Every structure is written in structure tokens, then in C-alpha cells.
Amino acid sequence: MRVLRLFDTHSLKFRAALFCAAFGWLLSAVLIGVYYLESRGALEAMRRAQVAALVERTATDFDDRLRQRQRLVSDGAAQLTVGAEQLTRDAASLVTRFSHFKGPFSAAILYDRHGTIIADYPSQPGRVGVSVAERDYFRQTRDTLRPQVSDPFLAKTGRRLLVVTAPILGPDGEFSGMLAGTLELFSQEMFGELAGIRIGEHGYIVLLSKQGGRFIYHPAPTLIDRPFQLAGELPSLARALAEGVASVGREGLPDGGEGIVAYRPLQAAGWVLGGALPAGEADAPLLALTRTLLGLGLVWLLLVPPLAWWLMRRLLRPLDAIETQLERAQAGEDHVPLAEDGVRELAHLARAYNRALAAREASEADAAEREAFFKALNEASPLGVLVCSRSGVPRYVNQMANTLLGAADGRWLHNAHGDDCARILRALADAGESAGVTQLRARFRTPGGERLLEASIVALDSACCLVVLLDITRQDAEFQALQGERERQAAILESIADAVVLTNHRDEVEYLNAPAQRMLGVRGAGALGRRLGAVVGLLEPGSGLPVGARVLEAEGRKTLELDLEAATGSRRAVTLTLSSVCAQGAMQGYRVYVLHDDTERRAREASHRYQALHDPLTGLFNRRGLETALHQALQADGVRAALAVLDLDGFKAVNDRGGHAAGDLMLQQVARVLAQRVREGDTVARLGGDEFALLLPGCPPDAAQQLLERVGVEIARLRVAAADGLALGLSASTGVTSLSGDDDAATALARADAACYRAKRAGRDRVELAV
Ligand SMILES: Nc1nc2c(ncn2[C@@H]2O[C@H](COP(=O)(O)OP(=O)(O)OP(=O)(O)O)[C@@H](O)[C@H]2O)c(=O)[nH]1
Structure with missing residues (x-):
């Protein structure tokens, strides 16, 4: 047996000795070879x-x-x-x-x-x-x-x-x-x-x-x-x-x-x-030398292995001491530091072992201290803590776990509802396969009543699991109540016609009801979590500039009319009612946007405004429209404008011979001539009957006179058909005046009107400048 141990090929000593022997053989073979060759050369x-x-x-x-x-x-x-x-x-x-x-x-x-x-x-x-x-x-x-x-x-x-x-x-x-x-x-x-x-x-x-x-x-x-x-x-x-x-x-x-x-x-x-x-x-001496060298080599061959073995044993003796120490340490005997002597590598090994030993003792002491600490912590914990086997057999249960489970005898799963018990056992068996924590809720029948517990299960090792139990009976009841409240609120919000959008403190959409989804052109899930500004554009009517909630709040405006540009690109007029949620905590910074679709109302109002200021037959401004424009022109600094009043000559005859429809047609043609001849910014109005007016800002009287003379020529060329087939025409008499800073609308109009009257009296079809 001892001989067999000598030839243990996995032994370090055997390998080192084998290496030494092989090295010795090789070295001696080389030396003998060299010596032989040298000697042979010298002898020769x-x-x-x-x-x-x-x-x-x-x-x-x-x-x-x-x-x-x-x-x-x-x-x-x-x-x-x-x-x-x-x-x-x-x-x-x-x-x-x-x-x-x-x-x-x-x-x-x-x-x-x-x-x-x-x-x-x-x-x-x-x-x-x-x-x-x-x-x-x-x-x-x-x-x-x-x-x-x-x-x-x-x-x-x-x-x-x-x-x-x-x-x-x-x-x-x-x-x-x-x-x-x-x-x-x-x-x-x-x-x-x-x-x-x-x-x-x-x-x-x-x-x-x-x-x-x-x-x-x-x-x-x-x-x-x-x-x-x-x-x-x-x-x-x-x-x-x-x-x-x-x-x-x-x-x-x-x-x-x-x-x-x-x-x-x-x-x-x-x-x-x-x-x-x-x-x-x-060659006789060479033969003798060869024999001698072969003899010596053979002796060396036989001598080297035991020598190498003896040397390795001596050198590696401290290793045996280390082995003995480690066996004693494994057997739980006292830890005795190794002697740090012998060859340098083994001394290093012993030093490393001693350091590891010291570190292990320190960590054992630390672990014991921590275990005591955690035990105390567990006993005082408001959480139920339980360590059990994979099959649910408890090994450690803290006071709170006993209270929560209502079973101090270790049969902690006994009170669990049937389905929940099976889920817990399955989670215990599967724990550790995925490295994370498994969380589940389970109901327990305890002497104190029905409890809902949240169990967090994590594998400690291949045999044990840690289960942390939290009583969530009350939170669940509160949650259920809250859930009911939310559903009620949602039903209300869904039933109103206006769009309602809830955003959080980062302006991200958290909720939007069905009308809002329609108005914004998005589906609920697509808009949730996105910034409101990225989902919909709130624009100032007229300018089309975007309006942010913060700007509105800064201006103290809660309700205002805006244009809304939906995700689809369509625009509509809305009335926005913005309110901030006055709450601390989770809802702080939340806002509620209530958007009422105002498109129809605003269209109606625009139509009314248009009708009040325009002549329905010609589409030109009416008298009120002209007066409004005149009023604005007179209020401007350094007013410089011409005002003309134009009255058709012989319109009655057109009416009488051509009928009212021909008269209307003629009026529309005259209106078109006037509208085409003026510049942008000029105002053309029909004051009533066959009387028209032109307000020409920035136009000197001479230029106005020339313009209206050209207009008169064009009007004289207009024709409408009479009932008897004859073409009916007419002319225009025009009075022109310049606005002065002292004027008001009435005096200016009266002055132009007077000039027009003078043109009539002077024989019609002409332009007269007011004096
Ligand atoms: N077809 C039509 N005729 C109208 C309208 N409003 C007024 N009239 C008629 O226009 C005519 C205006 O009369 P006058 O001013 O005397 O007509 P006139 O022939 O041009 O006379 P002078 O102005 O003196 O040259 C009247 O017969 C009105 O009935 C209208 O909206 N349509």
C-alpha cells in the first residue's frame, strides 16, 4: 500500500520527484554525451x-x-x-x-x-x-x-x-x-x-x-x-x-x-x-571510456529517483503540516496558525492560510453578531418572518408571523385557503429557479378573523426558503373602496360630453375620457404617459401660437377660448377650463383640462358679426362697416386718407326697365368694378340703394379723383339686359374728400356726400372734389 502511494501520479511529491529525476537524467545524459564527444575528439x-x-x-x-x-x-x-x-x-x-x-x-x-x-x-x-x-x-x-x-x-x-x-x-x-x-x-x-x-x-x-x-x-x-x-x-x-x-x-x-x-x-x-x-x-581507450560512462550513467539512473524522492519529501514536508492543520480545522478542532517557515512558497502558503483563517474567524464572529442582531430585529419586526423547508415545514417563525398566521404549532399553512395553500407550496418548490423574489397574496382563516397576507418568498439555499408576511387586509379593503370610487368617477367622466384630460406634474397624460380621445384624435393607451403638448396643440385663436398650461396659470386664466389641433391635424374651436388639483403628495402638480367644443357657436357668432358689417347683395361692407373702418382711420396718428361717395346715375331706369333683378345684377357688377380697382387695405362699402363709398388710406385727393374717374369710365361700360332685350347702362357721380384730424365719421361722409351732390348737379358722370 505504501509502495502504491509512492506511485500516486496525482501526488505533488511524485510529480516533483519525477520531474527532478527526469531533469537529472536528461542533464546527466547531455553531460555524458558532451564529455564522450569531447573525449573521443581529444583521444583521436x-x-x-x-x-x-x-x-x-x-x-x-x-x-x-x-x-x-x-x-x-x-x-x-x-x-x-x-x-x-x-x-x-x-x-x-x-x-x-x-x-x-x-x-x-x-x-x-x-x-x-x-x-x-x-x-x-x-x-x-x-x-x-x-x-x-x-x-x-x-x-x-x-x-x-x-x-x-x-x-x-x-x-x-x-x-x-x-x-x-x-x-x-x-x-x-x-x-x-x-x-x-x-x-x-x-x-x-x-x-x-x-x-x-x-x-x-x-x-x-x-x-x-x-x-x-x-x-x-x-x-x-x-x-x-x-x-x-x-x-x-x-x-x-x-x-x-x-x-x-x-x-x-x-x-x-x-x-x-x-x-x-x-x-x-x-x-x-x-x-x-x-x-x-x-x-x-x-579506439580501445574510447571503448573503455564508453563502458565507464555507461556504468556511471546506469548507477546515476538508478540513484536519481530515490534521491529526487528524498529531496522532494524534505522540501515538501511543511505541506504535510499544512494538510494536517487543514484536516484538524475541518474536523472542527481549534484553529492553530501554521508555522510560516520552510521553503518560501510554502511559507507564503502558510501565511495566506493564516490570513484566510483570521479572516474566517473574524467573519464568523461578525456573522454570529449579525445573526443575533437579525434575530432580535425579526422578533421586534412588524413583518412576519418565517424560514421553512421547500415543503413548507417551518424552521424559524418570529412572533409576528405566529400572530398573523394564527397557528403557533408550526402548521402555518393549515389556515390558508385551499387554492392559496397550493400556490404557496408551488412557490416554495420553485423558489430559486429564478433568482428573484416571488410575491403572492394568500387568505388565512385566523382566530382574529379572515386575513389577507402578502407573502414574499426567496430561496436561501437548495433546501430552505425565507417567507416574509405582510398583513394587507386593511389596505386591500381600502383599495377595494378606492377602486369603487374610481369606477364611479370614471363613469361620471365618461358620461359627460366635454373632453376631460388629467395630466401629472410632468404634464404627462394620466387619464382622458372617451370624448377627449375623440377630440384629440387618439386612443386612450396611445396618449397615456405622453406629454400633453406632444399629443395635442392648444393654440391662440387668430395668431395660432401655442399656449402652455403654465402660461395660462401664470396669467391667472382658468377659462379661455382656444383652437385645438388634434393629432390627426384637424382643428376645432374649444373652450378650455383648466384647474390644478389642490392636493399634496402623489397628486401634487396634477391638472384637469376640460375642453368644450365651441366650433358651432363660434361659427354662428362670426356669421352674425359678418352680417352686421356687410351688404348681403354685393358682399361689400355696409354703412356700419364703413363707419367702423372710418372710425379706425380717423383714430390713427397722422391720418391721411381719401373718402369717396359714389352715386349711380339712372339706376332707377335700369330698375324700371330691366326689373329689380337687372338692378341687383347691375349693383353687383358695379361692386365688382370697385373691389377690383382698390388696393388691399382700402374699404369699399355699399351705403344703401345705388350709393357706394370708398375709404382709401394713404391716398391723396388728386390720386383718388383720378382713380374714381377711371372707375366712372368702367361703370359707364357696364350693361345689363332689359326685358325688351335692350342693353341697359348707367354712369356714376362721385364726390371725393380728404380726411382731416378734426373729422369724425359723419362730417367726413357729409362732406363727400355734398361733393357727390355737386357732381350730380353739375351734370352727372363726373368726380367732384370737396372744397
Ligand atoms: N334693384 C334694386 N333697386 C333698388 C335697391 N335699393 C334701392 N333701389 C332703387 O333704386 C332707386 C334709386 O332711386 P334714385 O336715386 O332716384 O335713382 P336715379 O335714377 O339714379 O336717380 P339719381 O340718383 O337722381 O340719378 C329707387 O327706385 C329704388 O327703389 C336695391 O337693392 N335693388
Whole structure:
């Protein structure tokens, strides 16, 4: 079980330890990898340097030895400045000069110019007379006249020999022959040491011929002089041969296998000295290192998890303390603050827990205090407060709730009316689904009588509801009474013919009766809540300017005549009676508008006014109309006007011959002529019979006279038909006067009338100015 707990993948310790272990593994893998690669590089470099150094050292040594011998032979040849014949003749004695060759060489040999051995020292039977004309070293010596070192060759004695040559020149510098020193290739003085040189344990030195096609020396004697194919993947050897430079690398060995090789050409002979360290030996330290690293890695692999686990346990130990504390706190034991030590994050956690603990204790104390306060409040509350389950089982009932419900035994729903009880139970069950408060009214039969209670229900949690009960029995009775009163008032208002509109303190329509709806051209619901000014226009008659209720109140006018423009755009004349509701509280600022439709009355009055001032036959003003206009003109400051009285001539004859209808027609035609000739603002009146008058404000007498003369001409052209078919005409006599400031209507008219009379007497059909 304990082991299983170790591998709890949800545990923080397990995860942290796993993370640490994984990190440790990864880090160590990276370090080991880097170390391995570094070491491999260093070992390789070291191995290459080792092989290259040994090859270089050996090659330098052999180069020195060969050069030393080349110098010896060259110096000897240089001392023999003899012609070919002399050389052949004195060869036996000349060769003895080179007795000092013994040591560095095994023998000194003289050749004639054709490559035939002519003398040797020490003498060896069978050597003199042998021809080397076809050998490379002879041809090259002869052709280049420079010292040469031959490739090793197998002598008849079975020994492997080497020849170092130099040309013998005659007095004229011609080729006379050749001096050579022979030496055994594997003598101690030359390459005999090669067999003893080792690179590491299995590494060895080889010597390759110039073309690299065969081994001059190889530790395996069977390979010596055996030609081999230079494989393409030996770049270091190829480079050493082709470019004559030293090179080192890891590649195939000339004798097969693979390893680290180094090649260095011998300058004196043009051969190539090579060193080879087989890969097996070269890589042995690397293999050992790899094994060591793998071993260490394995140990680290096994060691890291327990280490990480141990470390995490140590680091997270304060977490166990926190867990224990929290369990104790949950079990209701005393709250003990956590120690705020350990790693910083856990110390922060402990500090945060301690703060939360302190805050919780403070809020618990606060809650307890508040609970006591609310309990006291509930007991003293005029509201019934009840906490019950969703099925209505009470858990807390205050004093007032018991009183209101009339049941102290907890069966508070027992007294509720059947329907109401079911509604309350449904509301309790549904409470909380919509976050708000559910309000309903329920009737209860209590010992004190029937009660109507308003219950506000709100869910406290998934199991409990709070019910607040308010006794509204009396308010309901009052409301019912008020409702009845309202209905009565509404019936009265609906039965009267006038429009009644009630507006509130913001001038918004609160009520309007059916006549008002008709008059305003709106339906009740459409106008309610809108400002009266937006629903209907109350306009001053004549000017058409809007009139507001506040203006009317400010002017102290309660009843006045207005024009009403309805929402439909139609206008009508109304009499408005405005009264403010004299009440404090909710109705303050309310106004009642009573609108009486005055259209007919005002039309009738207008007709009367018109008839009183106008002549019905011609539509012109009558005498009273003229007198009114005359009176107004005389009252104006700086009066300046002309007044004309015009009387028709011979009208009686028109009447008599044409009949009364023809007379009326003539009168109407004359009226039209007069009305057409005057300006706007002038007044034309028929004073009676065939007598007319014109009041021309602002018109000087001369201009009036001229105007009326033109009018006279037009009147003279008028014709009406008589009964006998004849056309009847007439003329007009006119008297004109100017109004003066001293005039009144009568004197002015009399003066104009007198002028008219004078025109008549003067022969009619003319205009006379008053004097
Ligand atoms: N058709 C018609 N005749 C009317 C009306 N009022 C008055 N009369 C007649 O008009 C006539 C006026 O008489 P006079 O003033 O003598 O007529 P007159 O022929 O023009 O005479 P002088 O003015 O002297 O030129 C009378 O015969 C009236 O009966 C009316 O409203 N219609």
C-alpha cells in the first residue's frame, strides 16, 4: 500500500520527484554525451599526433642517413674528374680510393659509361662485368647527372640491397661513368631498426616504394616486395605520394583493415614512410571510456529517483503540516496558525492560510453578531418572518408571523385557503429557479378573523426558503373602496360630453375620457404617459401660437377660448377650463383640462358679426362697416386718407326697365368694378340703394379723383339686359374728400356726400372734389 502511494501520479511529491529525476537524467545524459564527444575528439587527436610524430621522427632519421651517404658518394665522384677511357683503364686502382666507403656502405662500385661494373671494393667475385644499363638508377644518374638512390632490389646473394649513385664527369663535364655505394637495406645502419619500432602495441611502420605499389618494408615479411593495389579510399597515402607532403588520417590500411595512419615522404629517396595504428587499438581507450560512462550513467539512473524522492519529501514536508492543520480545522478542532517557515512558497502558503483563517474567524464572529442582531430585529419586526423547508415545514417563525398566521404549532399553512395553500407550496418548490423574489397574496382563516397576507418568498439555499408576511387586509379593503370610487368617477367622466384630460406634474397624460380621445384624435393607451403638448396643440385663436398650461396659470386664466389641433391635424374651436388639483403628495402638480367644443357657436357668432358689417347683395361692407373702418382711420396718428361717395346715375331706369333683378345684377357688377380697382387695405362699402363709398388710406385727393374717374369710365361700360332685350347702362357721380384730424365719421361722409351732390348737379358722370 505504501509502495502504491509512492506511485500516486496525482501526488505533488511524485510529480516533483519525477520531474527532478527526469531533469537529472536528461542533464546527466547531455553531460555524458558532451564529455564522450569531447573525449573521443581529444583521444583521436592524441592518437593521430602520436602516430604522426613517430612517423616524422623516423622519416627524418632515415632521410639524414640517406643524405649522409648521398653526400659521401657525390664527394667521391666529384674527386674523379676523369674521362671514360681513363676510368675504364684505371678503375681497379681508382676504386681503392673509396676504401672509406666500408662502414657506411658494404661496397664501393665503379661503372663505365655504359653501365657495366668495372671495379668494386672490396672485390666480390662475379660482380665485375655485370651490366646495370637497364636499371632505373643508372639511367637516371646518366640522364640527370645527379646523385640517385635506387629502389631496393634482391641481390644474387639473396640480400636486399640499395645503391646510392653519383655521376663521374670528365674534364669537359661529359658523363664518364658512375660511382655507387651499395648497402644492405636492413643493415643496422639503415632500415634494420624498422622491425623494432612499434606504435602502441600493434601499430607498426611501413616503407612504400615511390609509386606506392609495393612495400619496401612491412613487419610481415611475406608482404615485402609484393605489389598491392592502391585502394581509392586511402586519401592520406595518395596525398603523400602525389603531393609529397605528410598527412595523417583515419582510413584503410594499405595491408587491409582500418586505423589511424600517417605518411611522410622521404626526401632523399622519394619513398614514403608510413605508420599505422589499427582501429582496434586506437579506439580501445574510447571503448573503455564508453563502458565507464555507461556504468556511471546506469548507477546515476538508478540513484536519481530515490534521491529526487528524498529531496522532494524534505522540501515538501511543511505541506504535510499544512494538510494536517487543514484536516484538524475541518474536523472542527481549534484553529492553530501554521508555522510560516520552510521553503518560501510554502511559507507564503502558510501565511495566506493564516490570513484566510483570521479572516474566517473574524467573519464568523461578525456573522454570529449579525445573526443575533437579525434575530432580535425579526422578533421586534412588524413583518412576519418565517424560514421553512421547500415543503413548507417551518424552521424559524418570529412572533409576528405566529400572530398573523394564527397557528403557533408550526402548521402555518393549515389556515390558508385551499387554492392559496397550493400556490404557496408551488412557490416554495420553485423558489430559486429564478433568482428573484416571488410575491403572492394568500387568505388565512385566523382566530382574529379572515386575513389577507402578502407573502414574499426567496430561496436561501437548495433546501430552505425565507417567507416574509405582510398583513394587507386593511389596505386591500381600502383599495377595494378606492377602486369603487374610481369606477364611479370614471363613469361620471365618461358620461359627460366635454373632453376631460388629467395630466401629472410632468404634464404627462394620466387619464382622458372617451370624448377627449375623440377630440384629440387618439386612443386612450396611445396618449397615456405622453406629454400633453406632444399629443395635442392648444393654440391662440387668430395668431395660432401655442399656449402652455403654465402660461395660462401664470396669467391667472382658468377659462379661455382656444383652437385645438388634434393629432390627426384637424382643428376645432374649444373652450378650455383648466384647474390644478389642490392636493399634496402623489397628486401634487396634477391638472384637469376640460375642453368644450365651441366650433358651432363660434361659427354662428362670426356669421352674425359678418352680417352686421356687410351688404348681403354685393358682399361689400355696409354703412356700419364703413363707419367702423372710418372710425379706425380717423383714430390713427397722422391720418391721411381719401373718402369717396359714389352715386349711380339712372339706376332707377335700369330698375324700371330691366326689373329689380337687372338692378341687383347691375349693383353687383358695379361692386365688382370697385373691389377690383382698390388696393388691399382700402374699404369699399355699399351705403344703401345705388350709393357706394370708398375709404382709401394713404391716398391723396388728386390720386383718388383720378382713380374714381377711371372707375366712372368702367361703370359707364357696364350693361345689363332689359326685358325688351335692350342693353341697359348707367354712369356714376362721385364726390371725393380728404380726411382731416378734426373729422369724425359723419362730417367726413357729409362732406363727400355734398361733393357727390355737386357732381350730380353739375351734370352727372363726373368726380367732384370737396372744397
Ligand atoms: N334693384 C334694386 N333697386 C333698388 C335697391 N335699393 C334701392 N333701389 C332703387 O333704386 C332707386 C334709386 O332711386 P334714385 O336715386 O332716384 O335713382 P336715379 O335714377 O339714379 O336717380 P339719381 O340718383 O337722381 O340719378 C329707387 O327706385 C329704388 O327703389 C336695391 O337693392 N335693388
